[in-house]
Amino acid sequence: MKQSIRNKLQRLTLRLSELDHLLSGEHAARDMDSYRKLSRERAELAPVTALYGQYCRAEEELAAAGEMLADPEMKSLAEEEIGNCKEEMARVEIALQKALLPTDPNDERNLFLEIRAGTGGDESGLFAGDLFRMYTRYAERQRWQVEVISASESEIGGYKEVIARVIGTGAYSRLKFESGGHRVQRVPATETQGRIHTSACTVAVLPEADALSEVVINPAELRIDTFRASGAGGQHINKTDSAVRITHLPTGLVVECQDDRSQHRNKAQALAVLAARIKAKQESEQQAKIASTRKSLVGSGDRSERIRTYNFPQGRITDHRINLTLYKIDAIMDGDLDELIGALTNEHQAELLAALAEEAA
Secondary structure, three states, rough: OOOHHHHHHHHHHHHHHHHHHOOOOHHHOHHHHHHHHHHHHHHHHHHHHHHHHHHHHHHHHHHHHHHHHHOOOHHHHHEEEEEHHHHHHHHHHHHHHHOOOOOOOOOOEEEEEEEEEEOOOOOHHHHHHHHHHHHHHHHHHHEEEEEEEEEEEEOOOOOEEEEEEEOOOOOOHHHHHHHHEEEEEEEOOOOOOOEHHHHHEEEEEEEEOOOOOOOOOHHEEEEEEEEEEOOOOOHHOEEEEEEEEEEEEEEEEEEEEEOOOOHHHHHHHHHHHHHHHHHHHHHHHHHHHHOOOEOOOOOOOOOOOOEEEEEEEOOOEEEEEOOOEEHHHHHHHHOHHHHHHHHHHHHHHHHHHHHHHHHHH
């Protein structure tokens, strides 16, 4: 183990002892906010320090076995023990490297899923509907909730745009790599000559901000318009100005919500989406400054960037970021995304491990 990593683990072990002392004190017991904060930090450190303890014990046993090599009667047993200790140390070191990887503070959040039809006309709208169904089915498999915030249906089915809130533990951690351009190649239902067409949609996955507390929105910088909702919804929804459009003047971001009959609830939902978009924009700008020299797994962050191709005639899906091709398009379109998401997550972890190794070198 490199000395820089060992030093970091020793500091974390000391910090754990400090936290135990603080949590046992009277001040932490009186201040519940402080107690919860310290408890969360301890819960994050405990697994890492436990692994480091395993590594140190294996290291001590290795040293003890080495001393037994000088005794002819114990040599065979010592050699076996040395082999076991080295295997244990190698296993624990890999686990430690993964445990030390930086965590995304947004991973456990709910998210806003935005799907927009792109090039390809009506077929693009149909594909947007297919993508929304794919993510909805995946959410059902994870026992998450999906709430439609707004939807603009296309003329022959599907969507010009659909925005939904996905509620569930770890939702963002599982779907955060879905942002980007999704391309489909297939014969449209409206194609009489049997020719394959290529269409595209864009997907954006935004972590939900905590009750607007993480994003400061000045009411004076908002333009709020109300209008009558369009589409299905009965007499009430079409006869009252319940739909809300909010424009954030400094950034030009525009959010519409018309799914609910209540103008108040539509406004609240629109503000939540706006906060998530502003937060994502701020984080994107910050990451661009910090990591301008390193291309991340999701590429440049440009939503128009092509990340995946869905080829229906050949039954395959290709993720271009990791050069992964799977011949199970029906299962994937039905929400079986585990293999795709697992591969993307593993590649992301590999990139982080490589960066950690560079820092430790």
